[in-house]
Amino acid sequence: xxxxxxxxxxxxxxxxxxxxxxxxxxxxxxxxxxxxxxxxxxxxxxxxxxxxxxxxxxxxxxxxxxxxxxxxxxxxxxxxxxxxxxxxxxxxxxxxxxxxxxxxxxxxxxxxxxxxxxxxxxxxxxxxxxxxxxxxxxxxxxxxxxxxxxxxxxxxxxxxxxxxxxxxxxxxxxxxxxxxxxxxxxxxxxxxxxxxxxxxxxxxxxxxxxxxxxxxxxxxxxxxxxxxxxxxxxxxxxxxxxxxxxxxxxxxxxxxxxxxxxxxxxxxxxxxxxxxxxxxxxxxxxxxxx
Amino acid sequence: xxxxxxxxxxxxxxxxxxxxxxxxxxxxxxxxxxxxxxxxxxxxxxxxxxxxxxxxxxxxxxxxxxxxxxxxxxxxxxxxxxxxxxxxxxxxxxxxxxxxxxxxxxxxxxxxxxxxxxxxxxxxxxxxxxxxxxxxxxxxxxxxxxxxxxxxxxxxxxxxxxxxxxxxxxxxxxxxxxxxxxxxxxxxxxxxxxxxxxxxxxxxxxxxxxxxxxxxxxxxxxxxxxxxxxxxxxxxxxxxxxxxxxxxxxxxxxxxxxxxxxxxxxxxxxxxxxxxxxxxx
Numbered sequence: 053x054x055x056x057x058x059x060x061x062x063x064x065x066x067x068x069x070x071x072x073x074x075x076x077x078x079x080x081x082x083x084x085x086x087x088x089x090x091x092x093x094x095x096x097x098x099x100x101x102x103x104x105x106x107x108x109x110x111x112x113x114x115x116x117x118x119x120x121x122x123x124x125x126x127x128x129x130x131x132x133x134x135x136x137x138x139x140x141x142x143x144x145x146x147x148x149x150x151x152x153x154x155x156x157x158x159x160x161x162x163x164x165x166x167x168x169x170x171x172x173x174x175x176x177x178x179x180x181x182x183x184x185x186x187x188x189x190x191x192x193x194x195x196x197x198x199x200x201x202x203x204x205x206x207x208x209x210x211x212x213x214x215x216x217x218x219x220x221x222x223x224x225x226x227x228x229x230x231x232x233x234x235x236x237x238x239x240x241x242x243x244x245x246x247x248x249x250x251x252x253x254x255x256x257x258x259x260x261x262x263x264x265x266x267x268x269x270x271x272x273x274x275x276x277x278x279x280x281x282x283x284x285x286x287x288x289x290x291x292x293x294x295x296x297x298x299x300x301x302x303x304x305x306x307x308x309x310x311x312x313x314x315x316x317x318x319x320x321x322x323x324x325x326x327x328x329x330x331x332x333x334x335x336x337x338x339x340x341x342x
Numbered sequence: 343x344x345x346x347x348x349x350x351x352x353x354x355x356x357x358x359x360x361x362x363x364x365x366x367x368x369x370x371x372x373x374x375x376x377x378x379x380x381x382x383x384x385x386x387x388x389x390x391x392x393x394x395x396x397x398x399x400x401x402x403x404x405x406x407x408x409x410x411x412x413x414x415x416x417x418x419x420x421x422x423x424x425x426x427x428x429x430x431x432x433x434x435x436x437x438x439x440x441x442x443x444x445x446x447x448x449x450x451x452x453x454x455x456x457x458x459x460x461x462x463x464x465x466x467x468x469x470x471x472x473x474x475x476x477x478x479x480x481x482x483x484x485x486x487x488x489x490x491x492x493x494x495x496x497x498x499x500x501x502x503x504x505x506x507x508x509x510x511x512x513x514x515x516x517x518x519x520x521x522x523x524x525x526x527x528x529x530x531x532x533x534x535x536x537x538x539x540x541x542x543x544x545x546x547x548x549x550x551x552x553x554x555x556x557x558x559x560x561x562x563x564x565x566x567x568x569x570x571x572x573x574x575x576x577x578x579x580x581x582x583x584x585x586x587x588x589x590x591x592x593x594x595x596x597x598x599x600x601x602x603x604x605x606x607x608x609x610x611x612x613x614x615x616x617x618x619x620x621x622x623x
Contacts, residue, residue, distance in 0.1 A: 131520075131524060132523075133520060133523065150523075151523045151524050151526070153526060155524070156524060156525070157520070157521070157524045159517050159520070159521060161517050163515070163517040163518055163520065163521040164521075165518065165521075165535075165536065165539070166617035167539045167540075167542075167615070167617060176521075176525055176535070177525045177526075180525055180526035180527045180528070180531050180535075181525075181526035210616070210617060211617070212616070212617045226525070230525075
């Protein structure tokens with residue numbers, strides 16, 4: 053268990069971006085630039101330029117932007133897969149230096165191990181780091197998290213026997229089972245069909261209300277960002293930088309109350325769409341995708 | 343559009359309701375077997391008829407029945423048995439040696455860049471070089487004995503195994519590696535829990551190719567090595583003696599042997615990595 057910060061489940065913090073200021077951020081991204089070197093051309097593609105962003109405990113933060121805007125680069129740096137060229141990323145004041153138990157990740161392509169059953173895929177998140185929970189605790193925790201994502205009864209199924217949406221449920225269960233402080237999600241519902249996607253968003257909102265993780269959520273769907281997040285960070289592309297941070301002042305729980313018919317939802321959606329549309333036109337003129 | 347259904351299915355009913363019994367003909371399980379038997383019967387009958395008509399010189403094209411009786415008497419008189427045993431033994435030992443060398447080395451080449459850089463020019467050269475070209479050199483070094491035959495089997499089988507294992511490690515899905523890192527796998531854990539299971543189908547197909555190449559190696563060793571033993575020797579002698587039924591009989595034994603091995607390995611492949619068939623959507 054990694055709960056060093058007791059405040060992350062504080063209900064007063066959830067769902068209200070306005071009261072977060074003045075609190076100590078959980079993730080601090082300070083003047084971060086990132087890029088990829090092209091060794092042959094001896095050039096460097098700048099993916100992100102001078103990004104500064106704070107993520108507060110218990111917050112659901114969505115990053116939305118066109119493809120190639122460096123969203124994935126940002127999440128990879130927070131996960132600890134790559135380092136920024138400039139600037140620093142800290143989690144609870146400590147500089148990010150590789151992956152760690154307080155940050156779990158859900159991948160767009162699920163990244164479940166195809167040779168393991170659902171049960172053993174979830175177990176994977178608990179069996180590598182020390183101390184390892186004992187067998188009974190392992191079983192209880194896995195059963196609990198599988199029930200949470202609606203996979204009870206599928207323990208012994210293999211991923212290839214499951215649909216895309218169910219595979220991603222395995223991915224979410226695996227990320228939640230170790231009870232990490234931060235959940236990094238890289239377009240988690242991007243590869244599932246539209247109907248499943250909406251159902252999974254609704255379920256996910258419920259799950260997160262229960263578990264209280266801080267969520268760093270990447271998406272290219274404005275609807276998804278507005279429906280789920282407390283704040284939406286709009287990122288423009290080439291090189292990616294933050295265009296605007298939009299507070300989503302919609303009440304929870306949103307899916308239960310039919311958030312998409314709320315006029316405020318439409319306004320927020322329009323606003324973000326406006327920000328990105330200028331961007332999309334610019335990108336078209338700018339040419340080639342990465 | 344505004345209401346959201348509680349999508350997660352209650353598994354108990356769901357699992358049972360999506361599988362339903364399929365009723366098939368009683369003969370269905372045997373269908374492919376029956377077809378194969380019929381197919382072979384027709385094949386050998388036509389063969390027999392052509393041979394009986396003597397359209398082709400019987401010296402080159404014996405009757406099918408003559409071939410079968412040559413196989414039968416060959417086994418009964420102890421002509422085929424020991425040679426078959428010699429070949430199988432050599433082949434098995436050679437393949438084991440090739441696996442023991444080739445698989446770990448291939449995995450190492452895939453995982454450790456410096457090993458790859460050092461070994462790959464030799465591996466690729468040896469993998470590409472037709473094995474027959476090595477026979478004169480091997481005879482020079484090892485003489486006409488068994489060790490030469492064994493060496494050629496090992497050399498034939500080892501490189502396809504290495505190359506496949508190496509490619510397997512190199513093609514590990516990068517997002518599985520990232521998942522491994524996120525969930526705390528250290529070096530050995532990553533290797534044993536992510537990389538090796540992913541590579542397993544490649545290892546098996548390496549063994550498959552090793553078997554195919556090893557059979558060729560076994561035969562050229564026995565045919566050209568002058569060791570006086572093995573199925574290759576049997577072929578060679580039958581040819582020298584214009585013993586067409588024996589020649590065809592030995593070929594049939596070899597064909598059965600290789601088909602058996604290849605099918606056996608396919609079976610192993612399906613068992614070892616069932617996700618390979620369905621998972622790539």
